[in-house]
Amino acid sequence: MPLKALIVEDDADKARQAEQGLREVGFSQIDLAGNGIAAKRLLRDTFYHLVVLDIALPAREHEEPDRRGGIALFNEVTARELYKQPRHFIGLTAYEEIFDEALSQLGAEAWSVILYDRTSSEWLQQLQIKARHIVASQLAEEQGQHFLSDIGVVTALGDPELDAVLALDWSWKEEADSSDATKYHLGLTSCNGANRKIVAAKAPGMGMAQAAILATKMILHYRPRCVVMCGICAGVKSSDVNLGDVLVSNPSWDYGSGKRLVKAGVRTFEPAPQPFVLSTRIRGLVESLQDRSDLLHSLRGSFQGQKPDSTLRILIGPVASGAAVLADEKIIESLKSQQNRKLLGIDMESYGVMAAGSEVSAPRPEALIIKGVSDFADSAKNDAYRHYAAYTSANILRLLVENFGL
Structure with a gap:
């Protein structure tokens, strides 16, 4: 099964870097959404192995980002059967003051939150490390690997x-x-x-x-x-x-x-x-x-x-x-x-x-x-x-x- 990812991000440059990083580790289909409404449309119709979610996210096109918009989207998607539930979430935030809140929400199922810094590539390296394990996990599942x-x-x-x-x-x-x-x-x-x-x-x-x-x-x-x-x-x-x-x-x-x-x-x-x-x-x-x-x-x-x-x-x-x-x-x-x-x-x-x-x-x-x-x-x-x-x-x-x- 081809690995599918959705990047929910209103910053075009950050989305481009994340897309390139995911393709390098093995994701073959990557969709982009710049706001909450666009993301929900995609999540209703498509199952994704990974959603990379900007925590500061506008609800609609041309609106200003809500610093907790990604958390609101996450809570709605995971709570309603209307959406095809993604296998993994990885959150991104540049705001240290809401990092713990984002981790508390996404971390409930051991999902991750990465602190974004536009002056460093460390965030992208962390994203790729976690994405590689998702790729390996999917491969192991397809090959029938088991706990011993x-x-x-x-x-x-x-x-x-x-x-x-x-x-x-x-x-x-x-x-x-x-x-x-x-x-x-x-x-x-x-x-x-x-x-x-x-x-x-x-x-x-x-x-x-x-x-x-x-x-x-x-x-x-x-x-x-x-x-x-x-x-x-x-x-x-x-x-x-x-x-x-x-x-x-x-x-x-x-x-x-x-x-x-x-x-x-x-x-x-x-x-x-x-x-x-x-x-x-x-x-x-x-x-x-x-x-x-x-x-x-x-x-x-x-x-x-x-x-x-x-x-x-x-x-x-x-x-x-x-x-x-x-x-x-x-x-x-x-x-x-x-x-x-x-x-x-x-x-x-x-x-x-x-x-x-x-x-x-x-x-x-x-x-x-x-x-x-x-x-x-x-x-x-x-x-x-x-x-x-x-x-x-x-x-x-x-x-x-x-x-x-x-």
Whole structure:
């Protein structure tokens, strides 16, 4: 089937660049619409594998762009059966102040939003990267490629995180491969009588790069339906996060992504994150578990070591990743004020796993981050609750797999 794309864009030069970029990666039919009405006419009659959608879009020809016109179009098209539902959306916006809103809307199904900058070609490169994966996914679907396992579990370098996963009663067996230094552990469990195949391994080093490398290797070799990172993280105390809470990242981003420059003699940093969001399906499963206070209470009570006094909670929200271990409240608060006021936690690896899940070749897994809060990344940081946080993280995964069909 020829790959079809629709570019909804009122800027002729930007539309031309996007069209050329999509043709270079394999899209053969590309239609253009300069306003919302024209786009809706096309979407009523044609199925598109991809819609590239300008967020600041005029509703009609000769009208001024509405800075949220693309969001309105997206909401109407996805809500009404009148339209042939596109396979993918990618949003484009030059307005940083509405980037998060656009990501919240389009990101609900793990679709993407790209920040446009007419002085750089980076936006087009990002568009082509995502478009290539759509092409690969379509090819894989046509060739009948399938997932080979159910859950791939990635943990950080430290022992407690992987130990907590391997302590789950999942009939673990170690698998050795002379061509790969990583030790993989294969497990088996069930949900409603159906088997669930699990693979788990820990990263060879600290940080996002090591986690991304391991996740990519695991995905390409074992082809899990879902790649999960379990382990520990730092919580943000001012966001009403308690020690022992379990955080599920939505979204996840690299807080060090951006530009460092000097303005008027002052060194400054302009963040430019590219967040990844949780899929709607997995978010629904986690929300169902959030409501099961009986299961969470039992889970907390079953841990025999040192644990916080607080009730076990699952919180879904923003968790950022960075290259350095943090033990400074001021840095945490600056990230909260400058990048996401709802920030719940910080770690060193999650973004790499989310990126691997989003950017690998098809069949592409969903990605999920489950991290227990072991400290607040402040001067009081210690390892007192590390084992408890690792334990709850691993067992939240167990409940999602065995009780909720992850």
